[in-house]
Amino acid sequence: MSTLFDPVQAGDLRLANRIVMAPLTRNRSPEAVPQEMTETYYAQRATAGLLISEATAISHQGQGYADVPGLYAPEQLLAWKRVTDAVHAQGGKIVTQLWHVGRVSHNELQPAGGQPVAPSAITAKTKTVLIKDGVPTFVDTSAPRALQLSELPGIVHDYERAARYAVQSAGFDGVEIHAANGYLLDQFLKTGSNHREDAYGGSIENRARLLIEVTRAVVQAVGGGRTGIRLSPVTPANDVIDTDPQPLFEYVLRELASLGLAYVHVIEGATGGPREIAERPFDYPALKAAYREAGGQGAWMVNNGYDKVLAEKALADGADLVAFGKAFISNPDLVRRLREDAPLNAWDKTTFYGGGAKGYIDYPALA
Structure with a gap:
């Protein structure tokens, strides 16, 4: 049986172990540019089999929170290249998470103070983060406008x-398309946020169309x-649900x-919350089976509330990779620490979002 510490192949990526650092938003990139301490942060964690970067905006329009990084300007790419070089110098592998937040944004974060965009003009009942007088502040999201059909090829x-920028210019080993947690692609997928009546709304095939087009384009750019x-x-994150998610x-x-x-x-379950949602049951083995039966060979990564015991059980049940989140902070x-069953440092929630080195690069490693 595979263990957390055995190597594994994920597509073109040969990973030293099956432990993945999940994407973790930290709001420490003013002007959407990663800082020097970002290099230290990721390099410190490079013993993970795979690092997934914090969610990174694909465009200014795609930004939804203050001080999150981007992948669309030269200074951002240069800064990320320093980060990936630091990770590679430690023998690690890192991919970036491609992010468009859709309606989970605020006018102050959008180009020229415009409205956020969404599949339909439905305001998300959720919060985003602005920096006020140097302090991260949670505020209601702004009312979005519905994307016009003519705008979707641009997305x-x-x-x-x-x-392409991520792999060819910034030095990432690959990319992860963020189609989860109530952001743009997830908004198109789910009935609670997509009320369109054109070719991108209504049926399952139509609601999935944008995600499939995006994935094909990305694969063409950097390879599957x-x-x-x-x-x-089934996560209710950012006020998105679907009436029938299994099919x-x-x-x-x-x-x-x-x-x-x-x-x-x-x-699995609610992001950062319960692994099972009684009112929205979901058959994850059936999901994996549908993918495998259709010929899908990609590594299967599980996420949400995993510790070492649960992770080892997941591997025994057929998972290939297990993502850990806040424990990596x-x-x-x-x-x-997992290999040696050593105690874990407790995290400081007050330093999760925004700030400087404290709670970011100053957590101690084992002696």
Whole structure:
């Protein structure tokens, strides 16, 4: 039986172990540019089999929170190249998470103070983060406008361009398409946020159309073996739900099975919350089976509330990779601590979002 510490192949990526650092938004990139301490932060955690960067905006329009990084301007790419070089110098592998937040944004964060965009003009009942007098402040999201049909090819192009920049200019080993947690692609997928009546709304096939077009474009740009995708079938994060997620997500993965993806990253249950939602049951083994039966070979990554015991059980049940989130914030040497069953540092929630080195690069490693 495979252990957390055995190597594994995920598409073109040969990973030293099966422990993945999940994408973790930290709001420490003013003007959307990663800082010097970002290099230290990721390099400290490079013993993970795979690092997935914090979600990174594919365009200015795609930004939804203050001080999150981007992948669309030269200074951003240069800064990310320093980060990836630092990770590679430690023998690590890192992919970036491609992000368009859609309606989960605020006018102050959008180009020229415009409205956020969405599949439909439905305001998300959720919060975003602005920096007020140097302090992260949670505020209501702004009312979005519905994307016009003519704008959707431009969205696809933004994903393709960001993927190409990430691999060819910024030095990432690959990319992960963020289609989870109530952001733009997830908004198109789910009935609660997509009320369109054109070719991108209504039926499962129509609601999945944008995600499939984006994934094909990204695969064409950087190769399927360097492309992963993140999905969250039932999480209510950012006020997005679907009335019947099982057939929706099985359809999505059957359609993506032929693209040769490196991995499929599935959030089980509510992101950062319960692993099972009684009112929205979901059959994750059936989801995986639909993907495999359609020919999908990508590594299967599980996520949400995993510790070492649950992770080892997941591997025994057929998972290939296990993502750990907040534990990596406070334990830069999490892989070693898991291997040695050493105690974990507690995290400081007050330093999760925004700030400087405190709570970012100052957590101690084992002696």
